[in-house]
Amino acid sequence: MGALARLITMLENRASESSVILERIYPATGHAHVIGITGPPGAGKSTLVNRLIAKYRALGKSVAILAIDPSSPFSGGAVLGDRVRMTDHYKDSGVYIRSISTRGSHGGLSRATREIVKLLDAYGNDVIIIETVGVGQTELSIMDLADTTVVVTVPEGGDSVQVMKAGLNEIADVFVVNKADREGSDRMKAELEHNVHLRPAGGWRPPVVMTQAVADQGIDAVIAAIGKHREWLRQSRDGAREAERRTHEFIEVLTSELEERAERALKAGTVPDILARVKAGELNPYSAARRLIEDRDSIRELLQNGGPK
């Protein structure tokens, strides 16, 4: 797995070769089922992920786990501690576990995650699990990458969970009420199911699964719910939506590539004349950007200088 780890590190660090790597491996992608796991801190996501890994392994599937550690001060949650518990699976060659973290830019994390998922897919993983601590736009945009999003809640979540539920409803494909032995779990389930029935008819309606991940209970039902959603995705696939998805992905790839090339070229000190004038405060950033973009050779030089070697 040495080569894979090195490639992931390159993508995580947004190396200039990233787009070349992706271009090469792209044809080998499209096989994996990508499962997003999110929910408030303390809901038991990592324990659930651990159980899911074991079940998928027992079914003969290879599994990769991407744990997103947002370095945002607001994220909370003992992510590192949770990771340690996953060591159960470290010696199984059918399980690949990797934590990735933000390096400043949130856009960078989303892009890196998207590309690392493609890479894990191209490497032949059957199941790819993305786990995030569910707070913030960055984590939401990462859940966008999942084929099936599992939202994990707990009965006693109180206020904050109430607040979050409304939004989590929109992104959930499967709800898990974990720690279901605790008081309030039936009410929680009923509430979630009520909300699910407000979704438009004809579309997917997320099942609500009760689990006690610590006691290994209810995990088969989660696996079944994920499988059912995958089957539904397969059957409801249509050409127009696929074309839409591809266009969206292309815009994302193109604009991030433009952005990253420009940033690299600027950091490397290319475009010295305009930059020197900006630094000295002689030229405002908007005038400088317009001049650079509108001059055919400047923009070309900039984008090429920021590209792969």
Added chain:
Amino acid sequence: MGALARLITMLENRASESSVILERIYPATGHAHVIGITGPPGAGKSTLVNRLIAKYRALGKSVAILAIDPSSPFSGGAVLGDRVRMTDHYKDSGVYIRSISTRGSHGGLSRATREIVKLLDAYGNDVIIIETVGVGQTELSIMDLADTTVVVTVPEGGDSVQVMKAGLNEIADVFVVNKADREGSDRMKAELEHNVHLRPAGGWRPPVVMTQAVADQGIDAVIAAIGKHREWLRQSRDGAREAERRTHEFIEVLTSELEERAERALKAGTVPDILARVKAGELNPYSAARRLIEDRDSIRELLQNGGPK
């Protein structure tokens, strides 16, 4: 204020004229002091903002307030309800209040906020207050725009506040312990002061101010702390850091401009040939992006088509 409101709406909607507007008003900027107010939901930020407005008005300063309503489902907090309380100031022509919200992209919100702040600055506002509900990377990047960041906490915040404190420490220039009549406020103040003293010597050390915003107590001390920080900024300004800041701003402006132009052009259906091949699944997004970027005329056409009319 009709013209200002219309310009803000254009920036908020990322109209293609945005960069032209900014280029024109840029020379008139640099006068305002930008104050960021953040902290967990329920800390009393809006009440505090209300009090600060009244004080600054009494000092003869014009004030603009930008309330960031992240449409993120995770944000929580009764932002709209809080807004209503600000109606105290709606009839004062020296106070301009505006809520702005995300429209999908988090990068878009950061950029719009940055530019709206510039606009409010160019319009002659002495003080610009940016208020966010303090969760997530988007809000963090918005606090980056402030000259002085005020972090508002409450004694009884419990766990979540404990978790958040570590990160809030890093961005705070002034701490406010609001609802200081409640139990635990002295301990909270002591903890915050302890953390402040872990900062490197010689730099700015955030004062911790106790307030009861509802009772209008401690507000003068907040104003004084903000003023002291402003003075510190003025005295510690140096040429190298200014050049660094300008370069950083230029990269942000340039890359967002590239991104937005490309996105607009693509949405308008330019580059039909490559896009058609991507839609049909004949060309993967990475190959398509590389071809587009490496072809001199394609990239030029794309960027011009996405530019202002």
